[in-house]
Amino acid sequence: MKGKWMIRTIIYLGLLSLLTSCLNGRELNELAIVTGIGIDKVPGSDEFKVTFQVVNPSATATSTGASTSESTVTIYSSRDRTIFGALRKTSRKASRQLFFAHTQLVVVGEEMARSGIKDLFDIFERSHELRLTSSVLITKDTDASTILKVLVPIENLPAVGLAKKSRNTAGLWGESRDVNVFELINTVLGGGELSISGVGTSGDTEEGMKKTNLEQTEVKTLVVMSGLGVFKDGKLKGWLEGSEARGAVWAQNKLKETSINIFTEKDKKAIAINIIFSKTKIKVDVQDGVPVFHVTVQEEGKVDETQGFVDFTKREEIVKLENLLEEETKAEVVDALKAAQRMKSDIFKFGTELKRTQPEVWSKVSGNWDTLFASGKLDVKVESYILSTGMRLKPYLSNKE
Numbered sequence: 001m002k003g004k005w006m007i008r009t010i011i012y013l014g015l016l017s018l019l020t021s022c023l024n025g026r027e028l029n030e031l032a033i034v035t036g037i038g039i040d041k042v043p044g045s046d047e048f049k050v051t052f053q054v055v056n057p058s059a060t061a062t063s064t065g066a067s068t069s070e071s072t073v074t075i076y077s078s079r080d081r082t083i084f085g086a087l088r089k090t091s092r093k094a095s096r097q098l099f100f101a102h103t104q105l106v107v108v109g110e111e112m113a114r115s116g117i118k119d120l121f122d123i124f125e126r127s128h129e130l131r132l133t134s135s136v137l138i139t140k141d142t143d144a145s146t147i148l149k150v151l152v153p154i155e156n157l158p159a160v161g162l163a164k165k166s167r168n169t170a171g172l173w174g175e176s177r178d179v180n181v182f183e184l185i186n187t188v189l190g191g192g193e194l195s196i197s198g199v200g201t202s203g204d205t206e207e208g209m210k211k212t213n214l215e216q217t218e219v220k221t222l223v224v225m226s227g228l229g230v231f232k233d234g235k236l237k238g239w240l241e242g243s244e245a246r247g248a249v250w251a252q253n254k255l256k257e258t259s260i261n262i263f264t265e266k267d268k269k270a271i272a273i274n275i276i277f278s279k280t281k282i283k284v285d286v287q288d289g290v291p292v293f294h295v296t297v298q299e300e301g302k303v304d305e306t307q308g309f310v311d312f313t314k315r316e317e318i319v320k321l322e323n324l325l326e327e328e329t330k331a332e333v334v335d336a337l338k339a340a341q342r343m344k345s346d347i348f349k350f351g352t353e354l355k356r357t358q359p360e361v362w363s364k365v366s367g368n369w370d371t372l373f374a375s376g377k378l379d380v381k382v383e384s385y386i387l388s389t390g391m392r393l394k395p396y397l398s399n400k401e
Contacts, residue, residue, distance in 0.1 A: 003362040008059060029057075032096035035073070037134075037158025038144030039120065040109035042079055042386030048112075050086035051077045051145040052098060053159045064313040068197050071211055072156045075149050083123050099148040100129040104163040106136045106181060107144040107199065118188055118234035128207065132182035135163045138197040138229040147199055153219050162223055166197060169225045174275075178223050194231035195347040198239060200224060232345040240339055243356055247336030249347050250329065251295055253280035253394065259304070262324040269308025273386070284354040291376040293337065293350050297329060302388035312389040325384040333380050341358050344370045 038051035052075070058071040076093050080086040090098060108117060124130045139147055148159065155161025155259055170178040176197035187194055200335040207213050208221030230237050240248050247356055249255045255278040261270045283294040303312070303321070310317055351369050355362040364374055 006175070015340065030096055031099035032094050034098050034100050034103050035157050036105040036107065036148050036162070037100075037103060038109070038148045039083065039108045039112055040143045040145055041112040041186060043111070047079045047081050048083055048086055049077060049079050049145065050083055050090075051075060051148050051155075052087075052090060053148045054094065054098070056156060069194050069211065073151075073152070073158060075145075077145060080144045083120075089279065090307075094361075100127070101131065103131050103134050103159075105159040105166075106134050107147050107162075108136065108138050108196075111143070112142070113196075113231075113236035115231065116233075116235045119229075121185055123183055125185060130181075132171070132185070133180050135166050136179050136181055136184055136196055137199040138164060138196050140194045140200040140229075140239065142201055142205070145222060146201065146205055150201060150221060151211060151214055152203060152223055152224050153214055155255050158223075165223070165225065166199075167187055169254045170197070170249075170254075171339040172258070173244065174249050174255045176228060177249055177252075177254050184232045188234060190268060190368045192349050192352055193347045194196070194229075194234070195252070196229045196231070198227040198229050200226040202253045211283065224227055230340060230343050230345050232343060237343045237345055240336060243332045244336045244339050247332035247334070248340065248347065250278065250297060251280060251282070251333050251336055253278075253282075255280075260301075260325070260328060262321065262328055264308050265320070265324075267308050269306070271303060271307070271310065271321065272305040273321070274299045274304045276387075277301075282348060282350060282353055284350050284357070286354070286365060287360075289365075289372075291350070291354070291365070291372050292379055293348075293376050294379045295331065295337070295348075297380070297382045298385075299325075299329060299382070300385045300387050301325065303386060303390055306395055309395050312393045318386050318389070322384045322386055325386070326382040329384065334378060337378055337380070341374045341376065344374045346370075346373050350376075 034052050036053035036056060040049040040051070042049050042299055054076060056070065056072055056074050057070045059305045076090045078086040078089040080089055087098060094127060104272055108120070124132060135224040150158065152158045152161040155164065166176065167178045169176050177195065179196050184194065201208065201221065203221035206222060213221050227239040227241045229239055246258060255275070258275045260273050260275060262273060277300040279298045281296045285292045285294070312318060337348070346369070350373065
């Protein structure tokens, strides 16, 4: 009997454990879901201005018949000397507790970035809610608060739309990078220099904050990706634009896909090449006390459009295009390397590579690496291959036209 009683007791205790609830459980209707965070520096003080983009449940739940005039998001901003303090202060304005598990985007103001961001993301590693996979962007010629206030077309939630735009631009155009909080922290801890995509606005920002901006076929105000921010010692040093930015992404082995125009030697007609694969390797040598940076790029592409007559049935014509593509790619990579040297910012991690492969040499030059990097010699090699010319070998325009 005693044995049966013990068995029953154990079973009952086991069943009771299934009836327990979370100690810190919270209902969804008690939470304000934050999709984006903006961090700005308050001029003349040590305070942060932290902006939160919060989902408006009644406007996003279309099945409830919510008014179309209602915005899908609400903006809250607070100031404090810590980000956590600003977060808590927001409770004075919001009727629900801020919830960060769905945060897609972190926007850092340009002035904040110039003053330094090394310690800015400490809260992200300590918090169990804040996501390390959130995309990070730096504003250009505006502040983070403004970026989060501008409504965007197609996407209901602006921060989610901007995070998608960052990934889309990095994946298709190649003049920017999609950097998340985890990569940023690891780069800072590893002693490397940062490069983070910039974001700005075009048009009247005040109008962009109104829902009427979206009630037309051509939106007058847009949030656009803008350049690549170059950091030195955790502080924004300058910007790379256009082909320089793409060259930097190429050299960093982060290019996924892009479109590049090359021009025929005879009539200077444009040919659009879609780069569908790219791989970059770097190597560093120190010769007579001067570093030599070896960069090798291998890329594959296909012809997507030609404005002139090129007979792709002839192998020599394809070889000519490959040579032109190699020259154009090399020029962009060299321009990016020289721009980074002028800023003395080793965003390509040449120093890290030298430390990994030749630690004894690195120990001798590490103390003066900034100067050595700026004066280092460049050795850039590019191997380009055109894999496809599309479904037509000869343009429908004759070479006489």
